[in-house]
Amino acid sequence: MKINSSLSLALWGLFSLLFFFSTPSHQDSDSLPPHPNPRLLGAFIALQAWKHVITSDPKGFTLNWDGPDVCSYEGVYCAPAPDDPYDTTVAGIDLNHADIAGSLPEELGLLADLALFHINSNRFCGTLPYSFRNLHLLYELDVSNNIFSGPFPSVIFCLPSLKFLDIRFNEFEGDVPSSLFDLKLDALFINNNKFNLSLPENLGNSTISVVVLANNNFNGCLPSSFLKMAGTLKEIILVNVGLTGCLPPEIGMLKDVTVFDVSFNMLVGTLPESIGGMKNLEQLNVAHNKLSGQIPARICSLPKLENFTYSYNYFCREPAICLKPPCKDDRVNCIPDRPLQRYEGVYCAPAPDDPDDTTVAGIDLNHADIAGSLPEELGLLADLALFHINSNRFCGTLPYSFRKLHLLYELDVSNNIFSGPFPSVIFCLPSLKFLDIRFNEFEGDVPSSLFDLKLDALFINNNKFNLSLPENLGNSTISVVVLANNNFNGCLPSSFAKMAGTLKEIILVNVGLTGCLPPEIGMLKDVTVFDVSFNMLVGTLPESIGGLKNLEELNVAHNKFSGQIPASICSLPKLENFTYSYNYFSREPAICLKPPGKDDRVNCIPDRPLQRSANECAAFYSHPVDCRAVGCSAQRSPPPQRRPPPSYHYP
Known part of the structure; x- marks a missing residue:
């Protein structure tokens, strides 16, 4: 003034x-x-x-x-x-x-x-x-x-x-008046107050070289206009200001920036690849956000980068070069094989309906030996695609709230102590492809509609289920099905041959199967494993099995099969293991003696060791089975009309 x-x-x-x-009198006048x-x-x-x-x-x-x-x-x-x-x-x-x-x-x-x-x-x-x-x-x-x-x-x-x-x-x-950014300032520090502001579009008008706005309530996204500051900006610190949205890809235009800190916000999406072009960057901090995806290798290769902090996000991949900077911090992310990541066994990924958002996509607690139950609140994991908790001690039932898991693709609760009827909530999971509930205490009927689901793999073995395999078994799109060690009874319906386009492995061990194997089995051209051991199947092995050119494992042991082993089966090019012990087969072509994994014990085959007794075999053959006559519900015939061929020589 x-x-x-x-x-x-x-x-x-x-x-x-x-x-x-x-003034005291002694003070000099020239003071x-x-x-x-x-x-x-x-x-x-x-x-x-x-x-x-x-x-x-x-x-x-x-x-x-x-x-x-x-x-x-x-x-x-x-x-x-x-x-x-x-x-x-x-x-x-x-x-x-x-x-x-x-x-x-x-x-x-x-x-x-x-x-x-x-x-x-x-x-x-x-x-x-x-x-x-x-x-x-x-x-x-x-x-x-x-x-x-x-x-x-x-x-x-x-x-x-x-x-x-x-x-x-x-x-x-x-x-904060937006006109603040029209001032011709060199440095601006307004952090750690109680200001409100949505970063305005005129942010880019500023001539600032250093700007610190941290710890205020600014909200909103970082406007792309701030890139107009590229000619002057050296340091920008926007810690804990409520930033949302994604980092704009144009950020790479800030070639002279040495410090960039947007930690403790709510930013989502991936780190722009363009940050790798900020050749003068020394300090980069994006910690405590919701960023995801892969850390761009170009960022970790920046020549002047001294400190790169990206902890407390949801990054899922980290190039090897990012492990080199001495001041790198990757804790509490979703990076495999790195220490101190997010909840053990919890895996995050971009949300399927919004790649800029992050969600819990998987839970894997396999072999954790955890005891407890599953609460209804698990239904809140609406984006869950994978739920694996096998080999624990969980009990009770599957929560009804699982019906909300519309994206659930794999459900594995095997080897626990779950009980009760077949979990009907499974029918509310439209995306389910992999179902494994084996080795539990489930019991009662298995709904036939299970085989109408569009599953890829089904494991319900080692429970206490009841079922007669239904005709709609053939409707299934399953590639692997294991029903073993339940009480299913009945025969294998010929409709299962309709699964020829998808089926790779079928294991029906000890499920109470009766009747004969249908000749349509030969249509399963892509099957690699076929195991119907420990049942009550009768009749002969269908010659058509010799057409299963991809078959590697065939087990028909512990049944009541009889007749001759078809030579075409033993000639299969990929067959590694063929087990037909504990049956009543009477003839075995020489070619069947070649496979290293063949087991022909306890049959009625002449001149082979460890076979049944002659009396036992004679008694069995006194009641022959004609699968052509009785089909699926094959019954033993009345007293024999003929004796076994004289060429049979029982030990």
């Missing part, structure tokens, strides 16, 4: 008179300024007014703030006036870390030539004086780490020379 010359002289005279009467200086007079008035409102000065910074020589005051710096090098003025105030308590009086507006005002790390409160609008030369304003409050200090917009603004760590609150 300018003071006219006559008023200045009058004030100076009054000041001199007051000073004369308040007063030789010539009146209106600038220093205004400074004296301002600083004395300020001292008057200081309530605590534990370090004694203002003890020497007495007398007219303001240039000797602690923390007050003088210099030639900018418009008159022969005049002296107060150019700067630096009371940083003084621990002074008080407020800022309006009289500070008298410091019209002030270029620097630093009072950080004190206990000043209140607001910035409106008289600061007179500080047209103020270049640096630092009032950080105090107790200032109220709305954003609008007087800042009246400071045309301002380049450095630091109001962080105060109690300011409310909206």
